Amino acid sequence: MGSVDDGATGGVPSRATVLEVLGFVVAINAIGASPALVFSPDSAWFRSLEKPAYYPPELAFPIVWTLLFSLMGLALWLVWRSSSSGRSLAIGIFTIQMALNVVWTPVFFGLEALGLAVAVIVLLWVGIVGTIVAFARVDRRAALMLAPYLLWVSFATVLSYELWRLNT
Numbered sequence: 001m002g003s004v005d006d007g008a009t010g011g012v013p014s015r016a017t018v019l020e021v022l023g024f025v026v027a028i029n030a031i032g033a034s035p036a037l038v039f040s041p042d043s044a045w046f047r048s049l050e051k052p053a054y055y056p057p058e059l060a061f062p063i064v065w066t067l068l069f070s071l072m073g074l075a076l077w078l079v080w081r082s083s084s085s086g087r088s089l090a091i092g093i094f095t096i097q098m099a100l101n102v103v104w105t106p107v108f109f110g111l112e113a114l115g116l117a118v119a120v121i122v123l124l125w126v127g128i129v130g131t132i133v134a135f136a137r138v139d140r141r142a143a144l145m146l147a148p149y150l151l152w153v154s155f156a157t158v159l160s161y162e163l164w165r166l167n168t
Contacts, residue, residue, distance in 0.1 A: 025073035097127030
């Protein structure tokens with residue numbers, strides 16, 4: 001694992017480091033949330049779908065995703081700051097899984113393509129596993145920060161499949 005110079009003096013991160021971390025966190029939140037500006041569950045089509053009993057309350061989604069995107073931003077920053085030789089590969093895999101994350105919303109809510117959305121989220125799940133493996137080779141803390149994301153997307157994969165099954 002490469003070391004990370006966090007710009008800290010006496011254990012306190014520098015202002016530049018804090019701003020850098022915040023930049024990563026805000027950027028990942030903005031990228032991740034951007035599809036929801038156009039496509040949302042607030043449509044007649046989505047409201048008409050039969051949902052499983054374990055479907056979470058709508059308020060859960062923005063809260064959970066904000067937390068997950070924040071952890072992803074911090075994890076990405078840790079990897080970006082590393083001098084490890086696996087850094088570039090890890091960032092590349094992260095970028096691919098992030099693109100899949102962003103694509104899911106327009107596929108599900110825009111195209112209303114439940115089966116295709118299941119395929120996208122399965123690929124996303126594989127991408128997250130790959131990202132965790134690649135991040136672990138660079139910074140184990142970063143990999144651990146993605147564990148809640150993997151758990152949520154695992155649940156979301158089951159939920160997406162069940163929505164498809166109930167409504168086809």
